[in-house]
Amino acid sequence: xxxxxxIAAPGxxxxxxxxxxxxxxxxxxxxxxxxxxxxxxxxxxxxxxxMPHVLGRPAAYTAAHLHRTGAPATPGSGALAEELDTAFxxxxxxxxIPLPGVPRLLDELVTAAVPTAxxxxxxxxxxxxxxxxxxxxxxxxTVAVEDTVRTKPAPDPYxxxxxxxxxxxxxxxxxxxxxxxxxxxxxxGCPVLAVPSTxxxxxxxxxxxxxxxxxxxxxxxxxxxxxxxxx
Numbered sequence: 001x002x003x004x005x006x007i008a009a010p011g012x013x014x015x016x017x018x019x020x021x022x023x024x025x026x027x028x029x030x031x032x033x034x035x036x037x038x039x040x041x042x043x044x045x046x047x048x049x050x051m052p053h054v055l056g057r058p059a060a061y062t063a064a065h066l067h068r069t070g071a072p073a074t075p076g077s078g079a080l081a082e083e084l085d086t087a088f089x090x091x092x093x094x095x096x097i098p099l100p101g102v103p104r105l106l107d108e109l110v111t112a113a114v115p116t117a118x119x120x121x122x123x124x125x126x127x128x129x130x131x132x133x134x135x136x137x138x139x140x141x142t143v144a145v146e147d148t149v150r151t152k153p154a155p156d157p158y159x160x161x162x163x164x165x166x167x168x169x170x171x172x173x174x175x176x177x178x179x180x181x182x183x184x185x186x187x188x189g190c191p192v193l194a195v196p197s198t199x200x201x202x203x204x205x206x207x208x209x210x211x212x213x214x215x216x217x218x219x220x221x222x223x224x225x226x227x228x229x230x231x
Contacts (some may be wrong), residue, residue, distance in 0.1 A: 012114050012218070013225045014167035015140075017158055017190065019056075020120035022177040022197035024102050025130055028055065030091040031122075032198075034084060035062055042070050055198055056152055056180030058121040058145040059084040085123045092126050096133035101213035106138045108218050117141040117161045119174075121151045121181075141165060153180045155188035162188070173225050175213070182207065191228035193221070 022028030032046075035054050039046050044066070046054070053065035063080035109116050116139050120127050124144040131142050141164055148156040162169040174185035177197040185192045191206040195213055203209045206228040210216065 011222065011226075012112060013173045013221055014171035015115040015117060015162065015165050015173075016109055016221060017117045017119045017161050017172050017174045017185075019174070019176045019178070019181045020118050020127060020130055021056075021122055022099075023175055023181075023195060024099060024118065024134060026097040026099055027092055027122075027126075027130070028177065028197045030095065031088055034088045034091060035066075038080070038083060038087065039066055039070075042066065044070050051199065052180075056121060056178030058151050059088070059123065060145075061151075085125065089123070089125050089129065092129050096130055098134060099213060101216060102134075105213055105216055106134070109221075110138055112218055114218070114221075115140040115165050115167075117143065117165065119143045119157045119161045121145050121157070151184075153183035153187070155184055158185050158188035158190055162190075170228065171225060173221050191224055193224060 018024050020027070021031055032054060036046050050065070054062050059081040060077070063084055064077040066080055067077040106116065118127060118131060118139055120143065122145060124146050127142050127144040131139060141161055143157050143161050145151050148160050150156045158174060159169060162172055169189040172190050173193060174190040175193045175195065176182045176185055177195050179199055179201055182192055182194055182201060186207070192208070193216070194201040194207060194209045195211065196209065201209050208224055
C-alpha cells in the first residue's frame with residue numbers, strides 16, 4: 001500500500017476508490033485474452049459460462065476454476081496462477097491505456113484534494129505497473145490482491161482502503177466495472193458508480209450505472225455520495 005495524506009473538504013466525497021482493470025485502464029480485455037490463451041493451450045476453450053470466474057477475479061481464483069474444469073493433465077492451480085500473473089503482467093507492461101475520461105477525472109479529484117485509491121484484485125506487480133503509468137501522484141493509496149486475506153467479492157479490499165485513509169466506507173464512492181467488484185463495494189457499505197466493461201450491471205439502491213466516465217465530474221460524484229446518505 002502507498003499512502004499520501006489528503007483530506008477532502010466538507011461536502012465532498014471522503015474518498016473515491018477505483019477498481020483498476022476495465023475501470024481506470026483498458027486491461028480487462030488483456031486479462032481475458034491471457035486467460036483465453038492459457039485455457040486454449042490446456043485444450044478447454046473459454047465459454048460464456050466461464051466469464052463469472054474470470055471477470056473481476058484474481059489469478060488464483062481463475063486458476064482454481066481452470067484446474068477444476070480442465071483435463072486430468074491440467075497443471076496445479078498454483079502453477080496456473082503464477083503463469084496467469086506473469087503473462088498478464090507482460091501484456092500490461094506493453095500496453096497501459098487509460099479509459100476515456102480517466103485522466104481528466106483523476107486530475108479534478110487531485111485539485112479538489114479528494115483522496116483516491118486503486119483497489120484491485122490484480123497482483124501487486126500489475127497494480128504497480130498501472131499505478132506508475134497513470135501517475136503515482138494521482139493516488140493516495142493502492143490495494144492489491146496480496147493486501148487482504150479475502151479479495152472481491154468480499155468487502156475486505158474496500159474496507160482496507162477506507163481504514164487506511166481514515167474515512168467511513170459510506171462516505172466513499174466506489175467506481176467499478178464488474179458485478180464481482182460491485183458486490184465487494186456494496187458489502188463494504190459504499191455507494192457505487194458502475195461503468196460496465198463486459199457484463200451488464202443493473203441500477204439499484206445507491207448504485208448508479210453509466211456507460212463511460214467521459215462526462216463524470218466531481219459534482220456528480222459528490223451528488224452520488226450525498227444522495228446515498230439520505231437513504
